[in-house]
Amino acid sequence: SAVISQKPSRDICQRGTSLTIQCQVDSQVTMMFWYRQQPGQSLTLIATANQGSEATYESGFVIDKFPISRPNLTFSTLTVSNMSPEDSSIYLCSASAGDTGELFFGEGSRLTVL
């Protein structure tokens, strides 16, 4: 299994600012992902965080808005840039060890943009 720590757990941000969410996994994992979950909604995949290279973004998400880093196997960051109220959501870091395919989630970062 993998234990995933995310910070901040929540934040209130002003429109136009940017916020970086950090994700730390306690063991080496093969895959790391970032999901967004709006209140009462499903888990929407933003991107796959690739170690040492550019993230792979899903349709509707772009690097300028959601830059992602993954400098090593156990750490990743997601930045939400130039925030607007529509970006208010829970952002979840997740990781898979690859051999079982099981996806583990962090506790999420709840962002409120005013």
Place this chain on the structure above:
Amino acid sequence: GENVEQHPSTLSVQEGDSAVIKCTYSDSASNYFPWYKQELGKRPQLIIDIRSNVGEKKDQRIAVTLNKTAKHFSLHITETQPEDSAVYFCAASRGDDKIIFGKGTRLHILP
């Protein structure tokens, strides 16, 4: 890309009865189908999964069935209990790849 449809969006069952949630997927290359449970304010957690080389898997009161030909899979919860109340998500993946989730089913267990 993969698209996962999930039904129903809301399900209410009497305590002790069974609950069934159904999902379909679009990508015939998908071979891993997990189910996640998310309680209010908590992170999603895996409750059971199935791979395409089996048709059914059971773990105590929870079972999952898979029909690869029809591209659909289902979650069955028997003898439901109050602690089963949560949102359940089905998902599909090619295995060593990203996981795409359905829209979720909010399950209410009625006393």
